[in-house]
Amino acid sequence: MIGRSRSRDERDYAALMAEASPDLLAYFERRVGADGADLLAETMLIAWRRRSELPREVEPARMWLFGVARNVLRNAARSELRRERLGGALREVLTARQVEDPADVVAMRDLLERLDPDLAEIVTLVHWDGWSLVEIGRLLGMPASTVRGRYQRAKEELRAQLAVRAPR
Missing domain, CATH: 1.10.10.10 (Winged helix-like DNA-binding domain superfamily/Winged helix DNA-binding domain)
Incomplete structure (x- = not known):
């Protein structure tokens, strides 16, 4: 019987996520409220995809992960700004049209x-x-x-x- 073993990258990633997830969630929730869970999930996905870049030492790995989280937060803020601008432009167009009975x-x-x-x-x-x-x-x-x-x-x-x- 051939046993499955997780790679070192996967083990390091799982350990880091177990330790850092509560702090990351708090980081996001303080900034975006209930949407923090979505941003945490996105951060975890990006970190999983890039787990080969994960530093081996605990503290640098944690800082690397918070760097990923910071970039996710910035991207979310830019996306929200674009959404608001588009919504404003659409509202202007729609209010400029004559409303039909x-x-x-x-x-x-x-x-x-x-x-x-x-x-x-x-x-x-x-x-x-x-x-x-x-x-x-x-x-x-x-x-x-x-x-x-x-x-x-x-x-x-x-x-x-x-x-x-x-x-x-």
Whole structure:
């Protein structure tokens, strides 16, 4: 029977993690709160991948591990900053758009659902996405004249549906 033995790197890594994990978690929690556990896991993964670089002596190994943790924390802070900037930019774009009346949106979706799906797609590409009939033709792989004819048919069907729904 062949026994499995862990390499020295694995044993050193396991011993270091057992000893340093509580301190690393406290280090992260003081800085990021509940997200500290995620950062600890990331630190452990990086340390595992780089365990061959782990110093043999205990104190240098611990300092090496805290160096890895510091880099993980800095990367997390940069990622959070990028996320906040992107969120701010998206909020600016969304607030700059005119907010549609939800009742109108629901009514329009109801009308579109009654159309043939191919016609509904053309209408939504024109009116919601701002595509030209030529662009839609390229997208759907058909001549612009065919798209134009289908668009006209869709408008006629929508007019007929609106005429039926209009109050008298």
